[in-house]
Amino acid sequence: MSGPVHPVPLPEAVARVVAAPVGLLALGRPGCPACELLEVTLGIVAAVRPGLVVASAELDTPEEWALRESLLWPRGIRVSRASMPTLVLLRDGRAQEHRHAGGPAAQIDEWLTDHLGPGGITLTGVSEVERRALSDVASLRERHLELRARRSSIPEA
Numbered sequence: 039m040s041g042p043v044h045p046v047p048l049p050e051a052v053a054r055v056v057a058a059p060v061g062l063l064a065l066g067r068p069g070c071p072a073c074e075l076l077e078v079t080l081g082i083v084a085a086v087r088p089g090l091v092v093a094s095a096e097l098d099t100p101e102e103w104a105l106r107e108s109l110l111w112p113r114g115i116r117v118s119r120a121s122m123p124t125l126v127l128l129r130d131g132r133a134q135e136h137r138h139a140g141g142p143a144a145q146i147d148e149w150l151t152d153h154l155g156p157g158g159i160t161l162t163g164v165s166e167v168e169r170r171a172l173s174d175v176a177s178l179r180e181r182h183l184e185l186r187a188r189r190s191s192i193p194e195a
Contacts, residue, residue, distance in 0.1 A: 043076070043081050043093070052093075055131075063115070083150070124136060
C-alpha cells in the first residue's frame with residue numbers, strides 16, 4: 039500500500055489532476071475531521087487504483103478561497119465551506135462527478151467503480167489503518183473541545 043495523500047497547495051493539486059486523463063481531486067479545509075481522515079483513505083484508494091492520479095488540497099485563507107474562480111470554476115468544480123470535504127472526479131481536466139463527503143476507502147472506491155469500473159482490488163469495510171486514523175482524529179478533537187471548555191470557563195479580567 040502507498041502512504042497517505044497529504045494536501046498540497048491548490049495550484050499544485052489542480053495541475054496534477056488536470057495533467058492526467060483521469061484524476062481525483064480532494065478538497066478540504068483545516069480542522070475538518072472528515073477532511074483529515076481523507077489523507078489515509080486516499081492513500082488506500084490510490085494504491086488499489088494505480089492509474090488514477092490522486093491529489094488533495096486544503097482551502098483555508100481568503101487568498102486560497104479566491105483561487106476557486108481561476109482554478110476550479112472553469113473546470114466545473116463548485117465548493118463551499120459547507121460542502122467539505124469534496125471529491126471531484128476529472129476526465130481530461132473537467133469535472134465529471136462530485137462527491138460532497140468523505141468516507142472509508144471502500145465507499146469511495148465503490149463510488150469510483152460506478153464511474154470508472156472496478157479497481158485492481160475490491161475494498162470492503164474499514165481498514166485497520168483507517169480505524170487508527172479515526173481514533174487519532176477523535177482524540178485530537180476531544181482535546182480541542184476540552185481546551186475550548188477550559189478557555190470559556192476562565193473569567194475575564
